[in-house]
Amino acid sequence: MIKIGLRVIKTAIGGTVAIVLAQVLGLSYPYAAAIITLLSIQDTRRKSFDVVNQRLKATVLSLTIGSVMFLVFGFNAVAFGLSLLCFIPLAVKFNASEGISTSAVLVTHLLGEGFISGALLLNEVALMVVGTGVALIVNTYMPKMLGRITDDQDQIEEQFQTIVGYLVDKIHRHTDDEVNEQKLFSSVKDLLEGAKTRANKDQENYVLIEVSYYAQYMEMRFLQFDVLARLSQILDKVKLNSKQETILANLTEQFTRNLHDANNTVDSIAESDKIMEEFQNQPLPQTREEFVNQTLVFQYLNEFHHLLDINKTFFDNLRPEEKVLTQALVIKESISFIEKIAIIKNAKKFKKNLKYCYQKQLPITDPKVQELIGVWNKFTIEVQIHDMLEEIEVMSKELNLGRRNDETDLQEYFKKIIKESNKMY
Template sequence: MKLGARIFKTGIAITLALYLASWIGLPAPIFAGIAAIFAIQPSIYRSFLIIIDQVQANIIGAVIATVFGLIFGPSPIMIGLTAVIVITIMLKLKIEHTISIALVTVIAILESAGDDFLMFALIRTSTVILGVLSSFIVNLVFLPPKYETKLIHNTVENTEEIMKWIRLSMRQSTEHSILKEDIEKLKEKMIKLDQTYLLYKEERSYFKKTTYVKSRKLVLFRQAIITANRALDTLKKLHRLENEIYHMPEEFQETLTEELDYLLYWHELILMRFVGKIKPHDDADEEGIRYKRLLTKSFLKNQQNTDDELIDYNMLNIMASAVEYREQLEHLETLITSFQTYHPKDCEIETEE
């Protein structure tokens, strides 16, 4: 099990909230610690966006809890009823992500009746807000997330795993059920990769120069993910058409294997350029065009010699996947070349998480 930065930040935020509440002299500092748990966010930008909503939800919960406490008095039934009302208001205001903080405030105020209920409610509200602010400070200062590094690392890792399975699948060296399970895992990894991309996209740059560079990186990373998804689509077709490919003409099978071998080799070179390990190569273009022509000629030739329309359709299907994969690789290489040409100082990329 790997402990992420968010786990450590949660622990630091709880500790900070408890220490600050005790230092200020607030009673029941435990509520500050509880609030800190719910206020931790995965990125600095989200912390800026969320903190206003969290404070707003805290105030709404405090006002409603105070009113109900003054009118009906604190009791388990009133806590439950107040919680329902607060949740309804949060949903109406479309800030449902702050429901947890609001409910912490409600319980903190109504869990006990003090001599001066208004002052008691104010102190408890301040305690919860202190927990929220503690989390905000921790998000801002401690272990800021490196989503760019994580994005590149996961993109390369996922792509390499997909290419490994394509090579094995082309040579019919895979177990059908095992590959099916791994394809599902790869789908989940690609979904998580998209989420990491969105978190990286949310991060803000505060200088014009870095903003421009990041905008180009976003385009580059997006294309790298799209290309990996095209490779995954090719793998899924190879897996789904495993038996059908076996019955295709041998010449077409050999040509398809050569084409995909070249595309995987090309993709590997692009990935190495992507992380700045090698310089551009121009000698592979002619060879790539030759494989592309051979695959097209093989398809047309075997289509004329085959009477089975289903085989023709399957050949066209798998060839179309290879063609689309090639097009995405071409676009990715163009973007990398452009980026490395105009931003040579920003080409050094960390690939370790």
């Protein structure tokens, strides 16, 4: 059976609407609007906006150059070729290459008419506006992907636990099945590739806000997957004694405790450093085999440290509002994505208002302070309070570095207004 996808349906609807709208507006060459719509509908909203922006720039550029060439050299094929010779390099230079084909079609309308007028130029611009406008409107609908992405996240973490369990068994020499290992790593890689594609596509569907958490998360897991594969390869070569087996197995099992919390790696990294230091203080190897094995053990520890460091780097690179609201944004499944976005906006608003109120030393009765208290009361329901208190502490250190001794700090100011608000209400 022939499968008709959503993009095909949107293209068919958009092309039809574009023609009808162009005809209603009385535009010449109305069918060109449908072609422009067809070419402007993209896989994501952000790509559509980018393509539309390029097409609009290219339209102005091509009509300007084409008009000049036709007026100077006449309405003939040579003038058209010269206009393309000038237009195409300039379109590339001004990042409007997506509009080259559609704009060239519009210029042929001028060639076909054999004259230049304000009404004709306006007609061509209107065709582009109708075509791209309809494309943007029909592309506002995108299927929701967040549920699938969170399912991907759960499956990835589950499969990572399976891989870690396999590595632990490998350390203890409880497994020697290369076929199953290849199948395991291959299936996880396929899962990661699909999840990364969906996360990047979902990120591209947000135009007015930046939603990059899941794209960064999938990139982190991809990097960790490569490390896990290298750890498995090291275990194929090394020969461990019973003490080394116990130490490496216990350390490797710790990784599963950090899977659900990207910020819970500090203790594991410290433990990894401690074990590396202990191995460095061991007696020097006496034989070539001992030297090779000790080198491989160090390599395993270094790779494992890198595995944990990827987690830490991921958390450190999150935007401030994502760090503070990690529980609400990622782990807390009881709230919808729209509610999570609202929490992010409230967090930004809260920090901005708190800074303003503190710098102005506004009293409890000021509307800005009342608004601040309202946002705070909403936070006490939606997120863990201690997360916001930690953020306030960070802000306090940043704002109070240059304060005079007779000034109160931000934390004291905040505690004061909250205390006063409790008395009022």
